[in-house]
Amino acid sequence: xxxxxxxxxxxxxxxxxxxxxxxxLLRIIPxxxxxxxxxxxxxxxxxxxxxxxxxYGLYDLNPAYFKQYTFNGCEALQSLDLxxxxxxxxxxxxxxxxxxxxxxxxxxxxFKLETSKENxxxxxxxxxxxxxxxxxxxxxxxxxxxxFSVNRxxxxxxxxxxxxxxKITDRGFDSTYNTRQTNxxxxxxxxxxxxxxxNITDFSKYKELRRCLxxxxxxxxxxxxxxxxxxxxxxxxxxxxxxxxxLNSSIRTCQSIQQDFSNVKYFxxxxxxxxxxxxxxxxxxxxxxxxxxxxxxINAVIENNNSDLLK
Amino acid sequence: MNFISPGFALxxxxxFLLYWFVFxxxxxxxxxxxxxxxxxxxxxxxxxxxxxLIFSILFNFYIGKLIENTRKRTARKWxxxxxxxxxxxxxxxxxxxxxxxxxxxxxxxxxxxxxxxIVLPLGISFYTFQVLGYIIDVYNEEINSCNxxxxxxxxxAYFPKIASGPIESAKKFLxxxxxxxxxxxxxxxxxxxxxxxGLFTKIVVANNCASFAQPVFENHDHxxxxxxxxxxxxxxxxxxxxxxGYSNIAIGISKLFGIQLSRNFNAPFFSTSIREYWQKWHxxxxxxxxxxxxxxxxxxxxxxxxxxxxxxxxxxxxxxxxWHGAEWTFIVFGLLHGIYFIPLMLFPKKNNxxxxxxxxxxxxxxxxxxxxxxxxxxMLTCIFFGSRSLAESFGFINKIFSDSLFSSMVxxxxxxxxxxxxxxxxxxxxLATEGMQRPQSHELxxxxxxxxxxxxxxxxxxxxxxxxxxxxxxxxxxYSRF
Numbered sequence: 001x002x003x004x005x006x007x008x009x010x011x012x013x014x015x016x017x018x019x020x021x022x023x024x025l026l027r028i029i030p031x032x033x034x035x036x037x038x039x040x041x042x043x044x045x046x047x048x049x050x051x052x053x054x055x056y057g058l059y060d061l062n063p064a065y066f067k068q069y070t071f072n073g074c075e076a077l078q079s080l081d082l083x084x085x086x087x088x089x090x091x092x093x094x095x096x097x098x099x100x101x102x103x104x105x106x107x108x109x110x111f112k113l114e115t116s117k118e119n120x121x122x123x124x125x126x127x128x129x130x131x132x133x134x135x136x137x138x139x140x141x142x143x144x145x146x147x148f149s150v151n152r153x154x155x156x157x158x159x160x161x162x163x164x165x166x167k168i169t170d171r172g173f174d175s176t177y178n179t180r181q182t183n184x185x186x187x188x189x190x191x192x193x194x195x196x197x198x199n200i201t202d203f204s205k206y207k208e209l210r211r212c213l214x215x216x217x218x219x220x221x222x223x224x225x226x227x228x229x230x231x232x233x234x235x236x237x238x239x240x241x242x243x244x245x246x247l248n249s250s251i252r253t254c255q256s257i258q259q260d261f262s263n264v265k266y267f268x269x270x271x272x273x274x275x276x277x278x279x280x281x282x283x284x285x286x287x288x289x290x291x292x293x294x295x296x297x298i299n300a301v302i303e304n305n306n307s308d309l310l311k
Numbered sequence: 312m313n314f315i316s317p318g319f320a321l322x323x324x325x326x327f328l329l330y331w332f333v334f335x336x337x338x339x340x341x342x343x344x345x346x347x348x349x350x351x352x353x354x355x356x357x358x359x360x361x362x363x364l365i366f367s368i369l370f371n372f373y374i375g376k377l378i379e380n381t382r383k384r385t386a387r388k389w390x391x392x393x394x395x396x397x398x399x400x401x402x403x404x405x406x407x408x409x410x411x412x413x414x415x416x417x418x419x420x421x422x423x424x425x426x427x428x429i430v431l432p433l434g435i436s437f438y439t440f441q442v443l444g445y446i447i448d449v450y451n452e453e454i455n456s457c458n459x460x461x462x463x464x465x466x467x468a469y470f471p472k473i474a475s476g477p478i479e480s481a482k483k484f485l486x487x488x489x490x491x492x493x494x495x496x497x498x499x500x501x502x503x504x505x506x507x508x509g510l511f512t513k514i515v516v517a518n519n520c521a522s523f524a525q526p527v528f529e530n531h532d533h534x535x536x537x538x539x540x541x542x543x544x545x546x547x548x549x550x551x552x553x554x555x556g557y558s559n560i561a562i563g564i565s566k567l568f569g570i571q572l573s574r575n576f577n578a579p580f581f582s583t584s585i586r587e588y589w590q591k592w593h594x595x596x597x598x599x600x601x602x603x604x605x606x607x608x609x610x611x612x613x614x615x616x617x618x619x620x621x622x623x624x625x626x627x628x629x630x631x632x633x634w635h636g637a638e639w640t641f642i643v644f645g646l647l648h649g650i651y652f653i654p655l656m657l658f659p660k661k662n663n664x665x666x667x668x669x670x671x672x673x674x675x676x677x678x679x680x681x682x683x684x685x686x687x688x689x690m691l692t693c694i695f696f697g698s699r700s701l702a703e704s705f706g707f708i709n710k711i712f713s714d715s716l717f718s719s720m721v722x723x724x725x726x727x728x729x730x731x732x733x734x735x736x737x738x739x740x741x742l743a744t745e746g747m748q749r750p751q752s753h754e755l756x757x758x759x760x761x762x763x764x765x766x767x768x769x770x771x772x773x774x775x776x777x778x779x780x781x782x783x784x785x786x787x788x789x790y791s792r793f
Binding site for chain 1 (some may be wrong): 317780
C-alpha cells in the first residue's frame, strides 16, 4: 500500500510542480480581461460613461469618440449576469459615473455564458475580475479550464515568441475589426448559415437575465446614473433572415424597460440606414468605421439628453 | 461529477484513502463506505433520482428474497412478472414514454418528439438491466438471492459502474463484495494503467474525433459528402473511444478497491464478422441480451427453425437499439445490425475462424478486406446512431453518395488539417496498440515488456500526449445519457 502511494506521488509530483509553475506563468500573461480589470481597479473614479455588454459593445462602441471619459467594459460573449456582477463589483468606486451604455443584442436575454458552449471564458471573470461568477472550480484555474495544448500554445506564444494577446485600447475598445467582410459573408448561403448558428433555441434564461439588467438600472437610478440601451445595427441580410421571435422579444423588452424606468433611454439602430455595407465587419458587428459612426451617435445622444437622463 | 474532473479526482482520492486506511477492518465497513460514496456520487447528478435508485435497490432485494422463498411455481412466476413489470415500468416511464406516446406520428418519422419532457435518471438503463438480470437468475435458481441488503445495495449503486456500466452480473459481483478486500498492489497498479489508457482514449482520441464529428452531425446540410464521410469515420471512433475509455476508467477505478468488473470492449474493429464484432463491442450488454432476450426467444421460436432464429436476432438487436434510447434512429441502428446477421444465418460457414490472439493480420488481405468491409457497415449504422432524426440520417447518407463526395473538404470550426492528421495518427496508434495487445486484458498491460524503464517511458509518454493533445471540449461521456 505504502509503495503504491509512494509511486503515485512520484508520478504526480513532477506533474504538480509543473502545473503550479504553468498556472502562475499563465496568470501573469497580459490579456484583455486583466487589462480591463486593472483599469477598473486603478482609475474607477475617472469613468464617466461605462459601456457594458458583449461583442456588440466591444467592437461597436469606441470610447475615443465620446466627449466624456468613457470606458468600454464589454467582452465577447459577456452576458447580462456578468455585466451585473462587474457593475456591482466596481459601482461604489466609480464615483463620477454618469452613464451606463448597454448594447442589447438579439441574444442578450437568452444567452448566459456560464451555461453556453463557451463557458470556459467564465474563468476570466473569476481570475482577473475576482468575481464569484460560477461554482465550477475549474473556472478558478487557468490550467483546469483549457486543455494543456491550448495553454502550452499560450505559454510558447508569450514567453518564447513574444506574441502579445492584448487587443484592446486603454479605453477597452477592440479595434481588430478593421476591415469589411466580403460580400460572400454578408449575403448568400454563408450568411444564412452564420445566421442559423446565431438562432436561439433556449428561452429559459429570459427572466433571470432581464432581472440582471433591471437590477443594474435600479442601482443606477438610485445614484442618478442614466442608462442608454441600444439595439446595435445589423446588415440587412441579418434582420431579414434572423429569427424574428428573439429579435422582437429583445426590442419589446427594451421598450418596456424604457417605459418602466425614467433613467433609461432606448434606441433601436437595427435597421438604421446610415450604416452601409462598408460599416460592417460581419452580419451583425460593425468594423472600426461603423463603430466611429455609432459612437458619435451615442455621444450626441448623451450630449443632447443630458438633463433628461440625469433626473 | 464527471470521471474526468478535478472534483472526481478529489472524491476518488478521499474514498480510496478512507477505504484502505479507515474502513479496512472488514467487508461490512468497506461496503458501508462504498455505498455512502456511491449514493453521494449519484446524488450529485440529481438528488431526487437517488430516491429512485434506493427504491430500485429495496424493491429488487425483497422481490429476489420472495422469489427464492416461494415454492409454488405459479406464485414464483407472478413474483417474477411483477419484478419485471415494476423495473421495466420505471424504465418505460422515464425513457420510452414519449416514444410510445408518439406512435401516432409513425407515418411522419421527422416529427417524433424527443424524450425531453421527462428527465432521464443517470444510468437507469444500466442499473435496471443489472437488477433485472439478478431477479431472473434468482428465479431460474442460477444464483441464491442476496441476504445482505448492504451487499446488494453496493452491487447496484457501486459508483464506478453506476453511470455507464459495465452491466455486471450478480453472480460475478456479489461474491467479491461479500468478503473483505485486501490491498493488492499488482491489481491497484494495473488499475492505474487501465485508467491511464481510458484517459488517453477518451481525452485524446474520442474528444478530438468529437471536435470534427459533432459540428458536422449538427449541421450536416452545410458540408459536402467528403466531409460527411470523414465525420462518420470520426464519429464511429468517437463513440468507441468514448465508451471504451469510460469502461477502462471504471474498471481501473474498481481495481483500486479490489473489485474486478467485466471487460466491455475487446478490439472490436479487428472482427471479421458481425457476430465476432458483437462479442467484442459492449460485451456486457451483448451478453445480457443474449442470455435474457435472444436465448429464451429463440428457444420459444425453435419450431420455426432458421426463421425463428432470424426473428430472435432481429428482435434482440432492435432491443439493443431501443436500450440506447427512445428514438427511431436507435431502432434503425439496432435493426441494421440485426439485418447484418442474415447472411451469417443463411450461409453459415463451418470454418468460422475469428482472429486468434497469435495470428498476425497485417499481411492477410482476405482478412483485412473482411474487417474493412465490416467497418464500413458499422460506420453506416453509426450515422443513424449520431443523427437526431431519421430524416437527418437519410439526408446525411444521401449526401455522402452524391457528387459532393469528390469535392474538396469543408473544415468544421476549430479544426484544421494538422489537428485532423494528429487525430488520425492517434487512431492508428490506438488500433496498432489494440492489435498488439489483444492477448492482454487491457491495452496497457505491459508485463511482457521486461525493461521497467521502457514501461515507465511509455506511461510518461501517454501522460504527455494527454496533456499536449487532449481536448476537453466534449468532456461528457456519450453513454452517460443512456
